Amino acid sequence: MESQLEKFFTKEGSIGLILAIGPDGARFKEIKPQVAVSHDTVSNRIDEARNIDLVNTEPTSDVGTTFRNTLSEAGLVCYSGMVELGLDKAHSEYVDAIKKYNNLSEEYTDKAGDKKEWFNWFVESDALANSLLDNAENSTFQRYAPGMILPEPLQDALSRGSIEPLLTSESDDIDILLWKFMYYPPKPDQEDIEEFDSENSGGSADGI
Incomplete structure (x- = not known):
C-alpha cells in the first residue's frame, strides 16, 4: 500500500x-x-x-x-x-x-511567427530554396505549384536571398506567396488560395 x-x-x-x-x-x-x-x-x-x-x-x-x-x-x-x-x-x-x-x-x-525569420530559414535550406528556381524551369516544378508561374517578387527574393522584394512589393498576397512556395504557416483561407491560383495560373512554368 x-x-x-x-x-x-x-x-x-x-x-x-x-x-x-x-x-x-x-x-x-x-x-x-x-x-x-x-x-x-x-x-x-x-x-x-x-x-x-x-x-x-x-x-x-x-x-x-x-x-x-x-x-x-x-x-x-x-x-x-x-x-x-x-x-x-x-x-x-x-x-x-x-x-x-x-x-x-x-x-x-x-521567430517562427516572423515572416523574415521564416524566409531566412527557407533560403538556408538546400532542399528547398536552392532547388526551387531550378525546378521552375522544368516539369518537376509542378510538384511545388501545378500550373503556376513563379511570381516575379518571389523570383527576385530567392535570387537575392532576401525577403525585401516580397515585403516591398505591392502584392496583397505575401502570406499566400510564402505559404505556397515556402511552406510558411499558417495555411491561408482556401478561398484566398483559390483566388490567388486563378489570378496567377499560367498553365505551365515554361515561360519563366
Whole structure:
C-alpha cells in the first residue's frame, strides 16, 4: 500500500518544495522561483506537505498577512535524505534547464511567427530554396505549384536571398506567396488560395 510520503513525493513539485524551504525556511515568493511548477501547484504542495506534517506555516508578523514556511522534524529528515542522494544539485540543474528551455521556446515561437525569420530559414535550406528556381524551369516544378508561374517578387527574393522584394512589393498576397512556395504557416483561407491560383495560373512554368 502506498504511504503518504510516497504518494506526496510522486507529485510534481513536491521534492523541489522541500529543497526550496530547506533548513532555513522560506516565504512563498522565495520558494516559487526554485520550483519549476505553476503558482497554484506550489500552493497545493505546501498545503499537502502541511497536512502530512512535513511543513509548518507561521505568520511573520502580528498582522498575519505574510507567512514563512519551515520544515518540521520529519521534513528535515526528508531534506537530509535528498541532499545525501545529490537531489539538491540535480534539482537546481533541472530548474535552470527548464528556465533555459522556456526562454528559448519563447524566442523560437517569436521567430517562427516572423515572416523574415521564416524566409531566412527557407533560403538556408538546400532542399528547398536552392532547388526551387531550378525546378521552375522544368516539369518537376509542378510538384511545388501545378500550373503556376513563379511570381516575379518571389523570383527576385530567392535570387537575392532576401525577403525585401516580397515585403516591398505591392502584392496583397505575401502570406499566400510564402505559404505556397515556402511552406510558411499558417495555411491561408482556401478561398484566398483559390483566388490567388486563378489570378496567377499560367498553365505551365515554361515561360519563366
